[in-house]
Amino acid sequence: MIKRISLVFLLGFILYLFSTSIENLADIYNSAGKDFFRDNGFYDTGSMNLVTAIYLDYRLFDSLFEAGILLIAVSGVMWISQHNTLEKNATFMLDKQKTPELFITFSRLLYPVMLLFGMYVIINGHLSPGGGFQGGAIVATAILILYYIDISKSIDVNKILTIEKFLFILLLSIAFLSLITRNEVFTNFIPVDGSAGMKSIFLILLNIVIGAKVALGLIAIFTAFLKEGR
């Protein structure tokens, strides 16, 4: 009890510090970053969506390692979930459920629409809000609806892991391709003075690879949880 009251006081003190620090929030803003991206974003990268321009061209290096962390997490979850015979309390929940008919019918209607919408978000990432990561999550959700439709359908996770590693190597090689054409690493392989249409080939290609990778990774994680290593 004393611990909880003292905790409230300590957290209240930190909140008080924070609120005194942001009294003059609008005055201390330094807009150097915003002005740079606003003035040069479209002409440098060929993408109308400035957020996509940042994470696919100016800061492509970060996105490579974001794809990398997904790879590591999927491999780690798969390794940890494999059973050995020492465990005492392992019971499996999967065999005890029966999905209602209404749900199965609606999922059959919804599945192609979601898949199409996800692919639209991936491919149009540079012209409207969206991109590889967001669209990949939507595609993964669409494919996971299949588990509601037919619960005994299972996917071979080892093959998914191998495909995912090949996709990561493909992503690295597309990012390195600009070394040959422009003598700079981790950027668009079409030179800066190319037309916007040509430059968006790079963006669409990267978005598709990242979208596929994210979708496969999320499907693998969810399948590992569902099967618990069987």
Add this chain to the structure above:
Amino acid sequence: MNPILSFIVILIGVYGLATSKNIIKSVFCVTIIEAGTILLFLNFGVYEGGLIPILNAIGIEIVDPLPQALMITTIVIGSTITSLALMLCIKIFHHYGSIEWKVVLKGDK
């Protein structure tokens, strides 16, 4: 006003971490802290009357696109950490038979 609300969400998560006796509750509180951080980032760039940073934007008043790009990465990182932590929770339940911190951390030192 909005940055303070996001910070309150973060502090609620921290309070939860310091008082939860169950491992899965702790994982949820870490997820709350991540959600609060993402809201805090997005609140630091916007202002009244700013437009979204899409369409050929020269001369138009837009909000700052950099925090939004950083948050795309952070959301992915947060979801992977949550999935790894939950898989570890399942394995701890199989080995120890309970998911309370007191029982799990006792064991043999």
Add this chain to the structure above:
Amino acid sequence: MFLAPVLFVFIPIIASLVVYLFKHKLASYILFAAQIALFVLFALYIQALETNPELSLIVFGGWDEMFAISFYNDRLSLIFIGLTIFMWTILMMYTFKTNQRENKFLFFLMFLQGIFLGLIQTNDLFNLFVFLELMTVLITILISYKKTGPSFRAGIYYLLLNTVGAMFFLIGIIMIYYVYGTINIQYLIQNIDLHSDENLIKLAFVMMMSGISIKAAFFPLFTWLPKAHGVAQTSISALLSGLAVKGALYMFIRIYLEMFSKANYNMSEFFFYLGATTAIVGVTFALTQKDLKQVLAYHTVSQIGIMVMGVSSVSDLSYVGGLMHIMNHALFKSLLFLGAGLVIYGYQTKKIYEIRGVFKSMPWTSILLIIGMLSISGAPLFNGFVSKTLVKYDFKGDLLKMVLFTIINIGTVTSFIKFSQILYGPKVDVMKRKDALQILSMTILGIGCIAIGIFYIPFGEFVFGKDLSYVKIFDIRQWIDYITYVMAGMILYRYVIQRDFKPLRLIREWTITFENANYMFILYMVFISFFMFFR
């Protein structure tokens, strides 16, 4: 050659992917080829940097360096890169024969090397955060690799606590971006004093320091470290003690000492006393443990305290002492862990009082263990002596600091006298593994300890560019000091520790729950903010 920083990161990553995808036994030899390639590249890069200093900065994509990611190498990061490549080669030699078929283990281990090399070179704050999170996830997977009960609970404790720390680090980043418009570290080093008396920047400092303190295992946030180091495999324990906490110390140096140096926050006394507290608490816990690996893990905590005492001081020579202690600690702590691993495998138990007669049963291993013990306690002619004397330089005249340092030294010597009890006794039948590479890797570490201890003056010139002739090996006072420590340690051991009084038993069994660890974290943050805002 201008791509060398990028190749440091990607050669290990691609080697690890190759090892994973081709499950053939011959594919694991590619790891040694990758390590040799990294060594050659490192030597060529250092040579190229002397003639062409603008190779030290590479901006990705050729954009304006304030708004894009860049890698920057100076003397500090080159020291860490050399240490990393050396340590990973030693570890590969140690685990090669036992883990040659476990391609997933080698995959995670090599990927971690690439990530660590990236963490050291990066010049962008958010990129630093991404590498930090990647390191957290990889180390969690490596800790839980054996899939026993204790390793899972150590893994989740580590993961949750470090993720909270990284989130607070992230909050600090956005506050800095809002005020300065950029997150380029070299730019912030030059220009931090433009806005450094804003309350928001002070709060950002508090958040970032709290995040780093969890990863670097300062007092009171070190409780994850003994759990993680005690249950992992031997090579992973050596890696964690040797290098993973050093990554957090590297971040501490970059952010506190370099980035906020012009801001004049005057926190060096605070961090000195924090380091001293960490060191004393570490040795106190180490004196009471009965498990071989836990003793070494608590010692890591106390040596980190000594490193922080050295690094946060204002004088140049103590800073070099702190850096040198980072390198020396990597060498002798890994030697001790690897040797302890062999002893545990031979005797099939982990308790100190059950292991006797190592000197007669495993002679070469015990000689290497003795070298490690002499190095960590600061005997002259070994490398621990050089770095500890340099750290002592700053407080020659200050009595309180000398007393604290002496207490830490006596505690260290006492606990290693306790550790060395395993050497006495008659010969016992042990299980041995015929692995020449293991013995070779530990021998290299032992030779390294002695070599740095004797030839420290050319070492100091080449690596740090500083004249280390303040340290004199053959000064009779230093020998008398060391022998006094050993005498005091023996008296302390015989009359206090060996009797195993009730308070010692209480300290050994006192654990801190997860909720209390977070409560300590909040207390620590409030404490730092008191120092920052109300002084």
